[in-house]
Ligand SMILES: Nc1ncnc2c1ncn2[C@@H]1O[C@H](COP(=O)(O)OP(=O)(O)OP(=O)(O)O)[C@@H](O)[C@H]1O
């Protein structure tokens with residue numbers, strides 16, 4: 001079971017869109033896939049057509065009130081299941097910060113379903129917290145998303161520092177396995193983005209995947225509560241994510 005955390009220590013970078021779309025593509029191509037919503041906003045949950053039921057979410061798993069298989073639900077995509085989240089994750093976060101071993105809770109929960117899934121994608125919140133650390137501790141590798149404006153690029157060294165800390169404390173083989181440029185505007189948007197993309201390549205080399213362009217289909221799909229593979233299967237944005245998936249499968253990052 002390959003476990004990946006989709007992260008960026010910044011908001012609105014395209015994390016949830018990327019986690020949901022990669023999970024949907026993997027599921028549609030035959031992998032039994034689990035999408036773990038690790039953000040109290042619950043965006044990933046809604047994006048795959050699931051309404052979280054209070055008391056049966058990631059929060060209860062993290063505080064030990066429910067087992068993982070009690071909260072997992074199917075999504076609108078075949079073979080794609082979800083660990084739903086809602087605002088109750090805020091409370092779980094506070095408890096996790098106080099409890100012993102909070103950062104191990106996602107790993108321990110996922111161990112109980114290891115034989116049921118080929119891939120797990122964890123959608124992380126924008127701010128660094130014990131929830132992000134718990135996702136990193138559970139994961140084999142990290143998929144970072146980045147919008148190549150210079151401000152966003154500055155967040156990546158913070159992320160690398162966090163990965164290095166998790167590696168030294170808990171998980172010696174944890175590594176950054178991809179940097180996915182997201183929400184790329186058209187070329188006419190200016191030199192800043194071109195320069196940002198070049199800096200990304202200089203810094204991260206072939207960890208940088210093909211880019212995901214900006215598309216109105218993303219907010220449309222989210223408001224329809226279906227992944228891009230369902231809402232816009234033949235459009236450029238979905239091909240962009242397919243190209244990212246192919247690139248990562250080719251490098252054996254994704255199964
Ligand atoms: N390729 C894209 N084209 C256009 N809009 C996009 C694209 N990707 C994401 N968006 C939009 O940008 C916003 C942020 O995207 P998303 O929710 O995926 O990011 P996030 O990093 O998960 O944000 P948060 O930190 O709030 O969790 C959303 O309104 C989404 O619809």
Ligand SMILES: [Mg+2]
Pocket residue numbers: 015016017039043123124125
């Ligand atoms: Mg998000």
